[in-house]
Structure formats: C-alpha cells, structure tokens
Amino acid sequence: MTKIGSRVPLIDAVEKITGRLRFGSDFKLPGMLYGKVLRSPFPHARILSVNTRGAKRLPGVKAVVTGWDYDLPIYSVSGEKNPDERLLAREKVRYIGDEVAIVAAVDEDTAKEALKRIVVEYEEIPAVFDPEEAMKEGSALIHENAKQNIARIIRIRHGDIGKAFGESDASVEEVFRTPLVHQAYLEPHSGVAQWDLQGRVTLWIPTQSPILARMTYANALGITPDKIRIIQLPMGGAFGGKLEYKIHPLCALLARETNTPVKMTNTREEEFMASLPRVPMVIKMKMGCKRDGALLAKQAEIIADNGAYMNYGPGILLSATTRHDNLYRLKNIHTDSYLVYTNKVPTGCFRGFGCPQSFFAFESIIDSLANEINMDPADFRLRNASQTGDTTPHHWYLGSCGLSEAISKTIEKADWSNKRKELPRRRSTDRAYGIGLACCLHVSGNRTFLPFFDGASAYVRINEEGRVIVSTGEPDLGQGSRTTFALIASNELGIPIEWVSVAFVDTDLSPHGLGTFGDRATTLAGNAVKNAAIDARNQLFEAVSRKLGIDPSDLIIENGIILSRKDQNLFMEFGEVAKIISYEKAGATVLGHGEFIPQNVSMVNPETKTGNISCAYPFVAQVAEVEVNLKSGEVKVLSITAAHDLGKTINPLAAEGQVHGAIAQGIGFALTEELIVKEGKITNPNFKNYRVPRAKDIPSIHVIFVESNDPNGPYGAKGLAEPALTPIAPAIANAIYHAVGIRLTSLPMTPRKIKDSLRKK
C-alpha cells in the first residue's frame, strides 16, 4: 500500500512524458468545424451596424452569428447577483477584444478570412482606462447602472482606528500599485461543443470547475443547466485562469447554429488581450504600532481595476480587503474598497485571489514599521503573529496556525540574523545585498462568494477485479490532485496506488462538486475521498465478516489482503471480496460514498463581511536574498527560503513542486511581468515582450514544510499552492529595502524604477 507522506510521482506522469495524454487543445470530433471570434478594435464604441453578408458568402463558412441573432441574456459568473455581460456585444463594445461576432468554418484559415469580411460600423465614444479617473463624476460611463463606474464597495470597520493611531508611537503610510499580469498557463483556452437531437449540448473543455461552468454557461445561453453536459479534459495549466470563459458557450452557439461539432482555440495573442488576467490594484495603506512592537491599527483604501466586466471581481476584492488582517493580532481595522470598471480587458482569478496584491502592500508596510521602531522585522512579526485557537476580528477561527514556527524555521535556515548584519557590509561600488522576509495566510476552500453549498463529495468504486476508480467534482489542474486522491484511497484501502485510477470530471457521472480553486481540492475533496474510501472499505469488511464469521471491527486491510487482527490465518484477498460482492449483487460494484461538510464555516455577513470562511488556514513565511546592481538597477534574486504550514504533507514530491512553481510566478510578479496597456490596447501580447521567468531567473530555493495538523484537514492537510506565491513580491521588496534603503511601491520592480528611486534618494 502507498502511505500518506510517500514521495509519489504523478499517476498520469507516463501518459504525459510520452505525449499520449490528450489535452483540451488536442481533442477532436469527426467532421467538426472551427470557430473564431471577431473582437472589438475599440475600447469603447457604439455598434451602429454589423454586416455579415460578405463573410457568409465565403466558401467553407458555415455560420456567422452576432449579438443580434439571438436574444442572449445578460449574465455573470456563478453566484453573482448583478449580471453585466452578454456572450456577444449588442449596443456597444467596452474593451479592445470584446466579442462582437463568431464564425464557424471548415478550417481555421477560412474562419479567420471570414472575420475580415464582417463589416462593423462603430461610433467611438469616450473611454476611461484609469480606475481613479473612472470613479470621478463626469467620467465616461461603461455600464449604465454603475454610477461613477463603481461595481462594488466594501467597507470594513473594526475597533477604534482614531484612538489606535493616537496611541501609536510610529506609523507608516504608502500607496502601492500592482500591474495587470497574466496567468500565462501554457495551453491556451480551447473547447469542443456538440448538440444532440434532444437539445442537449456536450462541452469537452479543460476547466477548473465543470459545475460552475455549467451554471454560468446555462445562464449565458438562456437554457437550464441540465441541458449542458461538461466533460473535463486535461489542461495545460490553469492557475485560476480556467474557470468560466466565454469561448466555451460561444462554441456551443456555433455548434447549435451549424448542427455540427465546433472547436474553438485561442491564440496566445487572444489570451493576453481577452482572457481574465489578475485584477490590478491601487492600495493606499497606513499602519501604526507601539514602540514595543505591538501592532495597533490599519487603515486602507483599495481601488481595484476590474476592466470591462465584473467576473469574480467582488470575491477577489473581498479577499484583498480582509484576508491579510488575519495574519497578525490586529484589532483596529478600517478599509474602504472599490471595484471599478474601466475600458480594459476584464480581469479574474489568478493564484492568490487578490492576496498577491494586498499582501505586497501589507507586508511592505509591516517591514517599514519594524524599521521605524528599530526592531528586527522577523521579531516584529513574531511579536504580533496569530496563534492556534485565535478568532480574528473577521471571525476567522484558526484551528491550526504554524505562522510563528514557519517564521522561526525560515529565518534559521536562511541565516537571517547574521545576514541582516553582514550583507550591508558586503556592498561594493556597483553591488548591494539585502535579505527580506514576508508572510501570508490563505484558506482551504473559500466560502465567501459561492452561495450554493460548501464542502465536497466523492465516490470510490471498486470493480469486480478489485481495481478502484475515484470520482470527485474537483478537476486536476496539472498540480496532481488526481495523484493526491489516489494516494488517499490507496492509504485507506490498503492497496498499491497502481490499483487506483481517478476519473476526469463528467457532470453526468461525477459528484456535483464545486471544482478546484481557493486551495480547496486537497482539504475538502481529499476528506471526501477519504470518507468514500472508508465507506467502500466497510462494505468489503461486511462481506468478509459474513464469509468468515468475524466481527467487522476485527478486520484490517494491508497490501491488498483483508485479514483478522486476531488470527492471521483468517484472510481474503481484496479482489476476491470485490468479486463476491459484485456477483452477489448481479454485477453491481462496491460504491463508497463520501462527503465532507466543514463545520462552523459560513458565508460572510453581508454588512460586516465577518464569518469563518474556511475550515483551515495555511500560513507561509518566505525569505528572499537579493543583489541589486547599483548601476543598472537590476535585481538578482540569489535565494528563496520558503516555510509552509500546509498542515500535513500528503505527497512531498508534489508539494515541493507546488512551492517551486508558485515562487517562480511570484518572481515574475515582483520583477518582470506586466501587460502594458496604452489607450486600452495591450502592446505586448506575446511571450517575447511579456516576460515570464525562465530557468535562468530562478534562484536556489529551500522548501520547509511545517506540519500543524489541522483538525479539519484530511490527515491534517491544508491548502498550499496559492499562498506559496503571495509573499514573494514583498519579500523581494523588503530585501531591496535592506540592500539600498529604498521602498519600492509599484510592481514590477524594474531596473528603471530602481534606478529612478536610487537617483532620487
């Protein structure tokens, strides 16, 4: 049997390494057509007319559809009550890339040619690109019902902020800016749709949540969810960017129009200009503390640049607004946050869900405050760190909290105390060195933005040969959740992991799970798989008990053998028992059901936003060591030491990989990545000019796991993948501050910004 904590390669590694795994973009159906989207060339314009005659006349074109051909509903993502978009624009377009018309043709080249022959008459209207401008009275209005372009306001009030700042011995205030950055998953969005004669559509798509996609696409198409079947395909990376996305229902529209299967795939340029990158934010933050290091107050204003449509903006803004407040014992909190429309690409989820933005501000200010009172930044954090058993002002209950341990271990491994003293002395005429620390916390499933339910469920099916198939509603994004589920089933059923396979999600067959996001798969679905495996195991024990006349409670299961605890000679083989049960039930197989409904977890109070939103909270402390080139302004990250309280390490091999990958994405966010937008147009929609980290940009990384054994996690496990990214940018910023004494407040921290700041100093 394969035990929890074993270093297990991915169960689909061989399919991947041989190129045999068929990803979404590899999927084909016989006779299928290819679809393409005509996108708006203007950031804000009225559509006066659309003429599709020329396109329709082109040989090979099977359909051209515009927003006027169907009465398409206004919709938004799952759980959002204020819908603001249509699948195809009607009266006006709101960003460069907005979907205006779609074409299906016999091949991609013909579809592309047809796009050129659609004549759209636009009347340009004033556009607004800066969220602070957009909030001013008299700015161009992007959505009629959103006054001053404000889509959502969140106000948080805890404690007495005036009194707390009055009592503070030191305070620091800064304005931080985070850029538009893309998930840059390597496989572009893709999908295939086909309708049957009963008016039901099947979508073969790579998606993080088949269930949420089904709800949203039903709303977008104006049909009921039961008319949609989603079969999830393997995906080439997701990172939050593969939740609901428009080309899937657009594909369904074209497939219905042509009565033929249709495939659509984005180009990389379309990915950059018209998918759902991270929400940029302007964060004004002030914090105060006592001379002894007691943190007293935080006041903040966040302006989030939502782009043209809302998507998951409200949930992301809530996360950016409140999550960091739970990291330290902070009581006086005052935050006003605004989600603002602009005439730019709509934004969405990207690893961290608002936290990489807000923690950049928060953990930079924490560093500055420590410097103000001449306290070591690590000691300052340890002085204020939240602890196991705390209930925070936002009503989060921390059932486990390894923050202090993570800080202590990471600074020890990074030789923090010595290097804080020694690195500044290493400075030469053209190089300076520094070391910085930053921390964060996250969730294991986020209850705040989906009203439906919380938790997860699973089936563990044992076939008549004693081989096991696990089903959940949580797709594998490439991070290896199928392997995690297989490992859990193997551990509980006492069989080798090779006997276990994990099904891809199919809404006709799988449990109705919410999907993989918010670090929920391991904790919620992992618990469900564990419970389902125990249920299946109990069914096996019942059968053995009947056959051998042993009490089920006396049975154990090891290496595929079910045997008596008391008499080793009384045993049956796993497969033999499965066969007996199946034959006794006329071919029915053993089917274990498992569910996990986290207790004491709730939606937030609509007014105060308080509520225990997750059943377990992971914590991270990361240290960055940097070299700053004083002439060129270039920053080289020399090492990252990363300690992660993940509750329990289920598969160290995969867990390390999650941390490494998140750190690389964090380095990109900190130093190089930015979509440059000029008058609403993205000027660098390619990998040449949008600089994701390459192998040479990655420093040596030391990963430390802290196991705080959360009472709610399966074997104690909590989330890992998202928070591993969050502290990197502030850790690097704090290291730069240590090296050269400049506080960078705008990402990415490019050589130009650093040179400018050095000059001004």
Next chain:
Amino acid sequence: MRMKKLVRMNVNGTWVEAYVSSKQSLLEFIREDLNLTGTKKGCGTGDCGSCVVLIDGHARTTCNLPTTKADGREVITIEGLAQRQRLHPIQEAFVEAGAIQCGYCTPGMVLRAKDLLEHNNKPGEDEIKEAISGHICRCTGYVKIIEAILLASKKMLKS
C-alpha cells in the same frame, strides 16, 4: 488555390510523404496531418518551446518552421522517443524527479534535454539552464526539471 509542394520526411522511424502548402507550419503538419498531438502549441511565435521536436537530432521549434523546410529530414517527436514500450532514461528521470506537473511543456523539454545530453553528456546546472532558456514552464519553476536532466545525465552515463 495555394501552391502545394511534395515533402518527404522520416517521422519517428517511418517515411511519410504529403503535399503541403508553403504556409503550413511543421507543427500543424505534425499535429493535424500526422495526428501526433504530443507536440504542443503554446504561442505560435517560437517563444515558449512547447512545439520543439528533434530535426536531424537538433531541438527546433516547429510553430515557426514551414513544413517544406523539413523535406528530406529525420524528425523525432515525443511519441518517437520511447523504444518498444520502454521509456527513454530522460523520460524516466522526469517521472522520478517529479519534473512533470501539467505536462504541456514536457515533450519539448524532454526533447531539448535529449539534444543537450547528446552533445554534452555531463552538463552543469548553468548549462542546463542555458539549454532550456527557450522553454517556458509555468508550473514547476524549472527546479525539478533541472534535477531531472542531471539525473538523466547520470542514468545515460551508466548505461
């Protein structure tokens, strides 16, 4: 009608002949005409390395290479690397080292590693980083990919 040209190439040990348009990329030919979908499209501009195959033993991006340029050459795609159901040592090393996450960059990375190790059987970490600098992996931070190539080098030296 676009002009089509006859090309002949050896793909994974089998000679193939086809009339192709001068515009068609080798990537499209491999994926669409030969149905070898292990070679991936990540960008279409030669900047991400997902579409790398071996042409006469050299790793090359194919999204920006006309099919006609491969006329008369030997092409190895990821499907052609494992021999008789046995993984190549580089493939074994990637699996063991945990160098695979989503798997989309993997075929290109493996073939790049093959090219590197054929010409330098004991590369250092910096040489590996240099060799894979044209490849994007968004999942692993490259750490375990570098470990895998070092491991593959050891495996290949042994055998």
